[in-house]
Amino acid sequence: MLNLKFIQDNPELVVEKLKRKNFDASEIVAQIIELYQQKNKLQGQADQAKAEMNKISKEIGMMFKEGKHEEANAAKERTSELKENIKQYDTDFASIEDKVYQLQVQLPNMPSDLVPAGKGADDNEIVKTGGEKPALQAEALPHWELAAKYNLIDFELGVKLTGAGFPVYRGKGAQLQRALINFFLAEATKAGYEEIQPPLMVNEDSGFGTGQLPDKEGQMYHVTEDNLYLIPTAEVPVTNIYRDVILDAKDLPYKNTAYSACFRREAGSYGKDVRGLNRLHQFDKVEIVQIAHPDKSYETLDQMVAHVEGLVQKLGLPYRILRLCGGDMSFTSALTYDFEVYSAAQEKWLEVSSVSNFEAFQANRLKLRYREDGVKKPQIAHTLNGSALALPRIVAALLENNQTPEGIKIPEALVPFTGFEMIN
Numbered sequence: 001m002l003n004l005k006f007i008q009d010n011p012e013l014v015v016e017k018l019k020r021k022n023f024d025a026s027e028i029v030a031q032i033i034e035l036y037q038q039k040n041k042l043q044g045q046a047d048q049a050k051a052e053m054n055k056i057s058k059e060i061g062m063m064f065k066e067g068k069h070e071e072a073n074a075a076k077e078r079t080s081e082l083k084e085n086i087k088q089y090d091t092d093f094a095s096i097e098d099k100v101y102q103l104q105v106q107l108p109n110m111p112s113d114l115v116p117a118g119k120g121a122d123d124n125e126i127v128k129t130g131g132e133k134p135a136l137q138a139e140a141l142p143h144w145e146l147a148a149k150y151n152l153i154d155f156e157l158g159v160k161l162t163g164a165g166f167p168v169y170r171g172k173g174a175q176l177q178r179a180l181i182n183f184f185l186a187e188a189t190k191a192g193y194e195e196i197q198p199p200l201m202v203n204e205d206s207g208f209g210t211g212q213l214p215d216k217e218g219q220m221y222h223v224t225e226d227n228l229y230l231i232p233t234a235e236v237p238v239t240n241i242y243r244d245v246i247l248d249a250k251d252l253p254y255k256n257t258a259y260s261a262c263f264r265r266e267a268g269s270y271g272k273d274v275r276g277l278n279r280l281h282q283f284d285k286v287e288i289v290q291i292a293h294p295d296k297s298y299e300t301l302d303q304m305v306a307h308v309e310g311l312v313q314k315l316g317l318p319y320r321i322l323r324l325c326g327g328d329m330s331f332t333s334a335l336t337y338d339f340e341v342y343s344a345a346q347e348k349w350l351e352v353s354s355v356s357n358f359e360a361f362q363a364n365r366l367k368l369r370y371r372e373d374g375v376k377k378p379q380i381a382h383t384l385n386g387s388a389l390a391l392p393r394i395v396a397a398l399l400e401n402n403q404t405p406e407g408i409k410i411p412e413a414l415v416p417f418t419g420f421e422m423i424n
Contacts, residue, residue: 312339
């Protein structure tokens with residue numbers, strides 16, 4: 001969440017920058033400023049009451065010694081009154097702080113100056129393209145028909161077992177999934193990321209720490225009896241490893257990678273864009289997370305983008321990198337790059353990764369700090385994460401783009417992980 005002192009010192013800047021996310025923060029910011037003015041006024045009154053009470057307390061003993069019992073008793077009554085006033089001030093302070101907090105958590109992260117203006121996906125900025133779109137034979141099939149032809153994925157069985165959006169992978173389809181997961185993890189560990197195997201459910205504190213709660217509560221599966229949430233991404237448990245932690249600056253950055261199943265309700269999803277693997281309620285993904293020094297977080301972001309680009313290049317997929325506009329960014333992000341790969345039989349671009357710098361937004365919620373050598377006061381770190389990569393649409397593009405009359409060819413980089421070169 002945004003730093004309160006920054007909001008108080010720069011209210012106009014906060015409002016102006018959040019306009020780029022198409023968020024009108026003017027009323028919330030004005031309420032925060034007004035509440036803090038009330039708090040400052042109360043603080044002055046409380047300080048005055050405490051000073052008066054301390055002064056009277058020192059005088060009471062002298063009054064009794066001097067035989068001024070009536071005055072001393074009156075002074076005691078006054079200190080009792082002041083104590084009650086101070087208790088009320090404390091109650092009022094707590095009430096104001098709670099109101100400020102409830103307003104503060106409604107404010108999204110401010111976008112970086114690099115973020116283009118815009119209202120939605122059509123306004124995103126293409127910053128790079130790579131690879132060549134394959135020329136498929138006239139009878140080329142979309143991935144859901146290929147999955148049925150080669151017995152790779154059973155969508156109907158998933159509906160029987162659970163419901164729509166929960167496919168069953170089988171045979172070489174299941175092996176391809178496992179191969180991709182192992183390939184992505186191997187590439188991440190080779191790049192210096194420590195592998196984590198996180199839990200698939202988190203508590204409210206974890207959901208709040210990375211910004212899923214309360215913003216995306218409707219998109220998360222909630223285990224109500226235990227008040228736990230199925231994770232929408234491994235970002236949530238992995239980043240929360242560092243909640244309430246003070247790190248040594250010399251050890252930054254911290255780099256973690258994790259494979260997990262991911263669960264998203266995707267309420268309201270329907271139509272041709274959700275066919276096959278295009279949009280699922282449960283899917284597999286490898287995530288990369290970094291905790292970085294604020295001075296180096298944008299350098300770190302570039303490194304993470306390059307890492308994801310290397311993955312899609314090794315898979316031989318046509319891709320493009322988009323810088324998201326303000327209207328298409330998440331609540332928590334300061335700057336996000338999306339990766340899309342081309343799905344040749346569908347003739348459409350499919351998002352397979354988002355790589356984001358959250359600057360201090362998540363770290364403020366997490367109370368994630370670092371301390372420089374010789375500096376007593378710890379500072380707020382920066383957090384970043386990215387999909388490296390999400391599997392379903394990668395699988396869709398691999399099946400469609402690599403289909404031949406003889407079968408589906410496996411990219412060379414994946415063969416050591418699949419153990420086969422062709423699906424036929």
